[in-house]
Amino acid sequence: MSMAKPPPPPPPPPTPTTEKPSLKNGSTSSSLSSLIRRSIAFPYGFGFAFAFLAFSIFSLLNNYYDSAISFNNRSHFSTVFSHFFFFPSSSPQLPITRSNTNPPREDDIKGFQEEKTVMNNDGLLSNKQVKQQTKEEWLDSIDHCNLYNGSWVRDDDSYPLYEAGSCPHIDEQFNCFLNGRPDNKFENFRWQPNGCNIPRLNGRELLELLRGKRLVYVGDSLNRNMWESMVCILRNSVEDKSKVFEASGKNDFRSAGSYSFIFADYNCSVEFFRSSFLVQEWEMAYTNGLKRATLRLDVMERSSDRYKSANVLIFNTGHWWTRGRTARGKGYFQEGSHIYSKLNLIEAFRKAMMTWARWIDANIDPVKTLVFFRGYSAAHFRGGQWNSGGKCDSESEPIKNATYLSEYPQKMRVLEGLMKGMKTPVFYLNITRMTDYRKDAHPSIYRKLKFTEEERRSPLRFQDCSHWCLPGVPDTWNELLYVQLWTRYIKEQQQQQQH
Known part of the structure; x- marks a missing residue:
C-alpha cells in the first residue's frame, strides 16, 4: 500500500562540493x-x-x-x-565521497593507515582528493566492496561529526570531554574501506530519509552508545534545537527500559529499548518463597510488541554473554519449565538467537521494516577484566598491526549462520574487526565525573574499556548504517525507473 506524501519541507542547503573546474581564458571574435x-x-x-x-x-x-x-x-x-523513506521533490544530493590519491592494495592494509602518499609527518591527511560520483558509479563501488575491511585514517578536516561537549544528550558514562579526558585525537578518525569510499554522514539528508518514520535501537548499553551517537548527529543538523526532545522529558538514559527522541520538524523518532540478551530475563519460584533469576532462552524480550512496527530496527547483543552467571552457564538458562543445571554458553546463545530469529520471521513485515543486526564491539582490557583491574587508560593511538587483533567471536559466527536461514532479510553491520583496532577510544578512567570513595582511592582499578567516548567510534557505526539506507533507496529507485 502506498503511503501518502506529507507536505514537502523547504529544501536543505546544498552539500558543500568541490570547486568547479576553472575556466580558461577565451578570446573575443x-x-x-x-x-x-x-x-x-x-x-x-x-x-x-x-x-x-x-x-x-x-x-x-x-x-x-x-x-x-x-x-x-x-x-x-x-x-x-x-x-521506508519519503523524499521531497527538492531532494538532497548523493553524498560526496572522498578517495585517497593512491588507494592501498588490500594485502598492504593495516589498521592504522600511514601511507606517504596520503599523510604528512604528523600522520594527518595532506593530499586528499574529493571525487564527484554519479549514483550508479557509487553504487557499483559499494556493491563490490567489503565495507568492514579497511583502515582508520586521521581526518582533522571532517571529523568529528559534532563537537565534543556540544550535545547535552550524552550520558556521563560516554562523555569523556566533560569528564576531563585531556586528549581528543581519537575523535578525528574516519573509516576507509579497501576499494571504495563511504560518505560523511549528512544529518539533514538522513532526517529526510526518516521523515515520518521510527528508527529503533534494541539491545544492551553498546546499542545505547550507538543510539546516543545518532541522536547527537541528527540534533547537530537541526537549526531549532528546542524541537529535538525526549518524549517523556527524561535526561538520564541508564535507568528506564526505553527512550524516544522526537525530531518535531521531521515527525520522526529515534528510540532505544534496553534488552541485554534479546530474550527474556525471568524469575522462577524457589524454596521458602524465594525467587530464582533465570534467562528464558525460548521467549522474546518483553518490549518486543512496542517496536515490531518500526520502520528501521537495529539489534545487538553479546557483552552480557561473557560475564557472571551467563558465562558460567550453571542453573541460569531456562526453556519452558526446565532449568539447565549446566549448559554450554555457545549453545545457550544459539538457542536465544533462534528465538530472536523466529520472532523476526513471525512478526516483522519486510515490506514495511528494515532489520539490521550490529555485530560484537571489541573491548580492550589489559591485565584483567572490567571488574578485576583491567586497564586501557594509557592508550592514545589505534592498533597499527592486524596481528594484534582478537580472534573473531564464535558467537557472531553462530549468529551469521542463523541469519542465512531466515526468511526475513537481516542486514549485518559487521563492526567487530574495525572496532578491535580502536583501543584508544574508550572512556577508561574518564567514565564519570564524580567517583565514590572507593573509586577515588583506586581510580585506575575502575575503568571502562568496553564502551566508547562520544563523539567517537559509534558515529562510524551510524555512518555505515547511513550507507546501507542510501544504497537500498537507490536500488529501489532504479528498479522503479526501469518499469
Whole structure:
C-alpha cells in the first residue's frame, strides 16, 4: 500500500562540493573587436563580452555537474522502499565521497593507515582528493566492496561529526570531554574501506530519509552508545534545537527500559529499548518463597510488541554473554519449565538467537521494516577484566598491526549462520574487526565525573574499556548504517525507473 506524501519541507542547503573546474581564458571574435573602436569604450566592451562568455560556460558546466550527482525523478514510487523513506521533490544530493590519491592494495592494509602518499609527518591527511560520483558509479563501488575491511585514517578536516561537549544528550558514562579526558585525537578518525569510499554522514539528508518514520535501537548499553551517537548527529543538523526532545522529558538514559527522541520538524523518532540478551530475563519460584533469576532462552524480550512496527530496527547483543552467571552457564538458562543445571554458553546463545530469529520471521513485515543486526564491539582490557583491574587508560593511538587483533567471536559466527536461514532479510553491520583496532577510544578512567570513595582511592582499578567516548567510534557505526539506507533507496529507485 502506498503511503501518502506529507507536505514537502523547504529544501536543505546544498552539500558543500568541490570547486568547479576553472575556466580558461577565451578570446573575443574579430567582429566584436571591430564594433568597439573607441579607446575609452574598448576595455568596457571587451570586459562585458568576456564576462558573458565566461558566465555561459560556467552555467553549462554547473548544469553538467549538478546532473551528474543529483537524484532525479523522486516522485512517489510503489516499490518496497516507498514504505521506508519519503523524499521531497527538492531532494538532497548523493553524498560526496572522498578517495585517497593512491588507494592501498588490500594485502598492504593495516589498521592504522600511514601511507606517504596520503599523510604528512604528523600522520594527518595532506593530499586528499574529493571525487564527484554519479549514483550508479557509487553504487557499483559499494556493491563490490567489503565495507568492514579497511583502515582508520586521521581526518582533522571532517571529523568529528559534532563537537565534543556540544550535545547535552550524552550520558556521563560516554562523555569523556566533560569528564576531563585531556586528549581528543581519537575523535578525528574516519573509516576507509579497501576499494571504495563511504560518505560523511549528512544529518539533514538522513532526517529526510526518516521523515515520518521510527528508527529503533534494541539491545544492551553498546546499542545505547550507538543510539546516543545518532541522536547527537541528527540534533547537530537541526537549526531549532528546542524541537529535538525526549518524549517523556527524561535526561538520564541508564535507568528506564526505553527512550524516544522526537525530531518535531521531521515527525520522526529515534528510540532505544534496553534488552541485554534479546530474550527474556525471568524469575522462577524457589524454596521458602524465594525467587530464582533465570534467562528464558525460548521467549522474546518483553518490549518486543512496542517496536515490531518500526520502520528501521537495529539489534545487538553479546557483552552480557561473557560475564557472571551467563558465562558460567550453571542453573541460569531456562526453556519452558526446565532449568539447565549446566549448559554450554555457545549453545545457550544459539538457542536465544533462534528465538530472536523466529520472532523476526513471525512478526516483522519486510515490506514495511528494515532489520539490521550490529555485530560484537571489541573491548580492550589489559591485565584483567572490567571488574578485576583491567586497564586501557594509557592508550592514545589505534592498533597499527592486524596481528594484534582478537580472534573473531564464535558467537557472531553462530549468529551469521542463523541469519542465512531466515526468511526475513537481516542486514549485518559487521563492526567487530574495525572496532578491535580502536583501543584508544574508550572512556577508561574518564567514565564519570564524580567517583565514590572507593573509586577515588583506586581510580585506575575502575575503568571502562568496553564502551566508547562520544563523539567517537559509534558515529562510524551510524555512518555505515547511513550507507546501507542510501544504497537500498537507490536500488529501489532504479528498479522503479526501469518499469
